[in-house]
Amino acid sequence: MKNPYEILGIREGASEDEIKKAYREQVKKYHPDQYQDNPLSSLAEEKLKELNEAYDYLMKNASPRKESASYNNSRSWNNQGDNDFFNQVRVHVNSGNVKVAEDMLNGYSNRTAPWYYLKGLIFMRKGWYDEAYSHMQTAVNMDPSNFEYRNALNKMNTANNNYRGNAYNRGYNRGGPDLCTVCQCLWCSDCCCECGGGDLIGCC
Amino acid sequence: MFGYILPEKPEMKIKEYELFRAYYCGVCKSLGRRSGQLKRFLLNYDSAFLAVLLSAVSGDTPVVKQETCIAHPIVKRYVVKNNGIVDYASDINVLLAYYNLEDDKQDEGTFISHAGTVLLRRTFKKLKRKYPAKCDIIESRLNELHKLEKEVCTSMDMAAEPFAKLMEEVTAYEPLCKDKKINDILRWIGYNLGKWIYILDAYDDIEDDIKDKSYNPLVSQFDYANEAEAGFKERIRDRVEFNLTCSLDQIAKAFELLEVKNNVGILENIIYMGMLRKTEKILGIGSCRKVEKSV
Numbered sequence: 405m406k407n408p409y410e411i412l413g414i415r416e417g418a419s420e421d422e423i424k425k426a427y428r429e430q431v432k433k434y435h436p437d438q439y440q441d442n443p444l445s446s447l448a449e450e451k452l453k454e455l456n457e458a459y460d461y462l463m464k465n466a467s468p469r470k471e472s473a474s475y476n477n478s479r480s481w482n483n484q485g486d487n488d489f490f491n492q493v494r495v496h497v498n499s500g501n502v503k504v505a506e507d508m509l510n511g512y513s514n515r516t517a518p519w520y521y522l523k524g525l526i527f528m529r530k531g532w533y534d535e536a537y538s539h540m541q542t543a544v545n546m547d548p549s550n551f552e553y554r555n556a557l558n559k560m561n562t563a564n565n566n567y568r569g570n571a572y573n574r575g576y577n578r579g580g581p582d583l584c585t586v587c588q589c590l591w592c593s594d595c596c597c598e599c600g601g602g603d604l605i606g607c608c
Numbered sequence: 609m610f611g612y613i614l615p616e617k618p619e620m621k622i623k624e625y626e627l628f629r630a631y632y633c634g635v636c637k638s639l640g641r642r643s644g645q646l647k648r649f650l651l652n653y654d655s656a657f658l659a660v661l662l663s664a665v666s667g668d669t670p671v672v673k674q675e676t677c678i679a680h681p682i683v684k685r686y687v688v689k690n691n692g693i694v695d696y697a698s699d700i701n702v703l704l705a706y707y708n709l710e711d712d713k714q715d716e717g718t719f720i721s722h723a724g725t726v727l728l729r730r731t732f733k734k735l736k737r738k739y740p741a742k743c744d745i746i747e748s749r750l751n752e753l754h755k756l757e758k759e760v761c762t763s764m765d766m767a768a769e770p771f772a773k774l775m776e777e778v779t780a781y782e783p784l785c786k787d788k789k790i791n792d793i794l795r796w797i798g799y800n801l802g803k804w805i806y807i808l809d810a811y812d813d814i815e816d817d818i819k820d821k822s823y824n825p826l827v828s829q830f831d832y833a834n835e836a837e838a839g840f841k842e843r844i845r846d847r848v849e850f851n852l853t854c855s856l857d858q859i860a861k862a863f864e865l866l867e868v869k870n871n872v873g874i875l876e877n878i879i880y881m882g883m884l885r886k887t888e889k890i891l892g893i894g895s896c897r898k899v900e901k902s903v
Contacts, residue, residue, distance in 0.1 A: 433864060442858065444796055447789060447865050531772065531799055532765035533854035534847070564850065567857035571880045575619045 408458035420463075427459045438566070440559065441528035441536075446500070490518045497522065502529050517547035521556065528560075536560070610704065611652040612805055615874065616881035624873045626686055630672050631663070632656040634688030637677065638698035643731045648678075650705040654805075657878060659688070659697035661797070662781045664871035665790060666693060693781065699735055700778050703743070706732045707750060715822070742777055749774040757823040764851065767825035768806040775802025796862045804855040804883070811848050812890050814841055845891055852887050859883075 409416045412426040431452065432438075439448040489512065496505035506526050509519060524539035537560060543553040572578060615628055635655050640648045663670060670691055674684040688694050706728045712721035736743045753770040761767045779798025785791035810826050815837050817824035830844045860879050868875065 439861060442861060444793060444862055444865055447793065448861075451865060527765070531796075531803060531855075531858065532769075533851050535763065535765045537850065560854070561850075563857050564853040567853060567860055567880075568884070570860065571884050574876065574880050576616065576881045576884060 406454070406458075408461045411454055411458040412462070423459070423462050427455065430455050437559075438563075441525055443500075443529055443531075490522060493522050497525050497529070502526055517543045517550065517553065520546065521550075521553050524556065533560075610654050610708070610805075612808055612883075612886050613654045613657040613801070613878060614882045614886060615878045616885050619881055620877050621873060624877065627670075627672075627871070628656065628660065628874050630670070630686035630688045631659045631694065633675075633677065633685055634670075634691060634694040635659055635698045635701065637675075637687055637689075638695050639701060642695065642698065643702050645678075646727060647702055647705075647731060650701060652701065655697040655701040658700065658779065659691075659694045660871050660874050660878075661779075662693045662696070662784060662794075663688075663691065664868040664875060665784050665794065665866060667869060669870065670694075692783070696781055699738070702728065702731055703735050703739070703746070704778070707746065711750070745777045746774055749777070760823060760828050761825060762828045764807055764810070764825045764829050767810075768803045771806040772799045772802035775799065775805070790866070793862050793865055797859050800855040800858045800862070804852055804859070804887075807848065807851055807855075808887060808890055811841070841892075845893070849887070849891055849893070852891075856883055856887070 407416075409418065412423060412430060414422055414426045418426070434448045434451045434455065436445065436449065436452070439445040442448070489508075493505045493508050496502075496508070505522070509523055509526070512519065520539045521543035524536045524543060527533070527536035527539060537557075540553065540557045540560065544550070544557050547553060615625070617625065620628070632651075632653065636648050636651045639651060668691075670688045672686050673689050675687045676682065676684050677687075706725065709721045709724040709728065712718060713725055749770040753767075756767050756770065776795045776798040779794050779801065780791060781794070785794060807826075810824055814824060814826060816822075817827060818832065818837055826844060826848065827840075830840070830847075832840055856879070863875065863879055
C-alpha cells in the first residue's frame with residue numbers, strides 16, 4: 405500500500421479533521437458521478453478504492469469510521485419498463501463494450517426513447533458530445549416524465565459548470581484588472597505624463 | 609490549426625512561467641539542432657504543452673541551462689536540455705507542420721505551401737523512418753478527414769473524429785504508454801485536445817470559409833443560409849461552447865487521474881484557465897475580444 409497521507413494529499417501526522425476534510429474533497433473529485441459515461445471511469449473507481457483504503461487505514465487508529473463506505477461504486481440501473489434488449493445493451497455499455505452495444509442499437513429499428521437515451525450514453529463515451537446531447541434531448545422529448553433521461557441531460561450541463569467552477573476557484577477572471585485594463589491604464593498614464601512634460605513609457 | 613494551447617499568463621507563478629518558457633525554448637533549440645535552423649520558424653506553443661505534459665508524466669526532473677539564442681542574443685534564457693521528450697515534441701512539431709503544408713498545397717496551392725514542403729521534405733523523410741507507425745496512422749486519419757470534407761459532412765462530431773484520433777496518436781508517447789493506465793489517460797487527453805482544437809478552429813474560420821466557399825463543419829451542420837455571418841455565429845455560439853467545454857472538462861478529468869508530481873502548476877494553469885480563456889476569446893464571450901497570438 406502506498407503512503408496513505410500521500411494518497412490523501414496531506415502532511416504526515418495530520419489531525420483527524422484534516423484527514424476527513426481531505427478525504428471528502430478527494431472523494432468529491434473522483435466520485436463516480438463525475439466520471440459517469442467517461443471511458444476512464446474504471447481508473448476513477450480504482451483511485452476511489454485507494455482513497456477509501458487510505459482513509460480506513462488512517463481512521464483505524466483514531467476513531468471508528470463514521471461515514472461508512474457510503475461511496476461505493478456500484479450503480480444500479482432503473483430497469484422498470486425497459487425490455488430485455490435494452491437491458492442487454494445497458495450491460496454492454498456499463499462493462500465498457502461500447503462497440504458491441506453500438507452495433508446492437510444500430511441494428512434495432514424500434515427507435516423509442518430508451519434507444520435514443522442509450523445511443524446518447526454511447527456517444528458520450530466515444531467523446532461525441534454534440535450527438536450525445538441531441539440524442540439525450542430527443543429521449544427527454546419523447547418521454548418527458550422519465551427522470552433518468554432528464555437527469556442524464558442535466559448532468560451533461562452540470563459537468564461543464566463543474567469545469568468552470570474549478571477554473572474560477574483557481575483565480576480565473578476573479579477580481580483585479582484584466583490585461584486589457586492594465587494596458588489601457590499604462591497608456592493613459594503615459595499620455596498624462598507626456599502632457600505634463602515627462603514620459604512613463606520611453607518608446608511611445 | 610495550431611497554437612491554441614496557451615497558458616493563462618497573469619495567473620502563473622513566475623517560476624512556472626520561466627519553466628514553461630524553458631520547455632518552449634527547449635523545443636525550439638531541439639528543432640534547430642536536429643532538423644535544421646530554418647525549421648525553428650515552425651515552432652508553436654502546442655508542442656511546448658506536449659513536452660510539459662509528457663515530461664510531467666515521466667516524472668524526470670528536467671535539466672535546465674541558461675543560454676542565449678538568435679531571437680534573444682543578449683539576455684540568457686532558461687532552456688530544457690538533452691531531453692528525449694522535448695526532442696519528441698519537436699519531431700511532432702515538424703511532422704504536423706509538414707502535413708499541414710501538404711494540406712494547404714492541395715487545397716489552395718499557395719507559393720508558401722509549395723516552398724515549405726520542398727524545404728521540409730528531407731527532414732520529413734527522416735522522421736518518417738523514425739516513426740513509421742505513427743506516420744501511417746496520421747496519414748490515414750488525414751485521408752479520412754479529406755474524405756469527410758469532400759462529402760460535406762454535416763456532423764461536427766463525425767468531422768472532428770479523424771483529427772481527434774490523430775492528436776490521440778501524437779499524445780501517446782510510446783515509452784510512457786507501456787503502462788496501460790497512462791496509455792488510456794494520455795490517449796483520452798489527446799483525443800479531447802484534438803476535438804477541442806478542431807471545433808475551435810472551425811468556429812474561428814467561419815467567416816473565411818463562407819467567403820471562400822470552403823468546407824466548414826459548423827456551417828454545414830447548422831444549415832447556414834446566406835444570413836449575416838455575425839448572426840450565424842451568434843446563433844450557434846451556445847451549442848459550440850457546450851461542445852468545447854465538454855472536451856475541456858474531459859481533459860481536466862483525465863488529467864486529475866494522472867497523478868503527476870512535476871509541472872502540476874503549469875498544466876493546471878493551461879488546462880483550467882489558458883484553454884478556457886482561448887475558448888472564450890474565440891467565441892467572443894470573454895473580457896478581451898481580440899485574439900492574442902503569443903504569450
